[in-house]
Amino acid sequence: SQTIHQWPATLVQPVGSPLSLECTVEGTSNPNLYWYRQAAGRGLQLLFYSVGIGQISSEVPQNLSASRPQDRQFILSSKKLLLSDSGFYLCAWIDRNYGYTFGSGTRLTVV
């Protein structure tokens, strides 16, 4: 079965510090992978998606970047965090017939 691992679960970082969130998928190959952010009490905002190794599409201009160094690994990064980067970050992959599988999320608080 397909599973998705996301870590860390919670993170508190000072403004200006770097960020690296990692997501890995098991049980599938060549998945479409997605990073979402969910601000408190809000819906899901698509940040990045990737259809293959080294292929990254950005949906919104921002302080974040994404990379896909391996087929089943998707990384969300920042060189210098802003207060506005706080939120709940979710990694997901999609099977067009069976829908999306989400990671358990990372709660990021920038202080």
Place this chain on the structure above:
Amino acid sequence: GNSVTQMEGPVTLSEEAFLTINCTYTATGYPSLFWYVQYPGEGLQLLLKATKADDKGSNKGFEATYRKETTSFHLEKGSVQVSDSAVYFCAPSGGGSYIPTFGRGTSLIVHP
């Protein structure tokens, strides 16, 4: 691409009340339709799905029917419980689009 309109929340109900959360979509092609649930502090989980017109998805007492003629996928439950309190997301998938589309989410609050 796809788009979704989901009813505004929060929806506040008493336990054992009937629930309807409306969802309509626009899509090119024939998407599969999904409802996801997010419990407090957690990621999203698939609640139910329907892959073609007139299909009914069901799970945990929730149901939704794929209505192609009205492009709707309304979520219903006959008798809600306090444990159903969560945020519910409607989402079409596929139909020619790589980009998953989510509604804004509807918060459900069930009081004892």
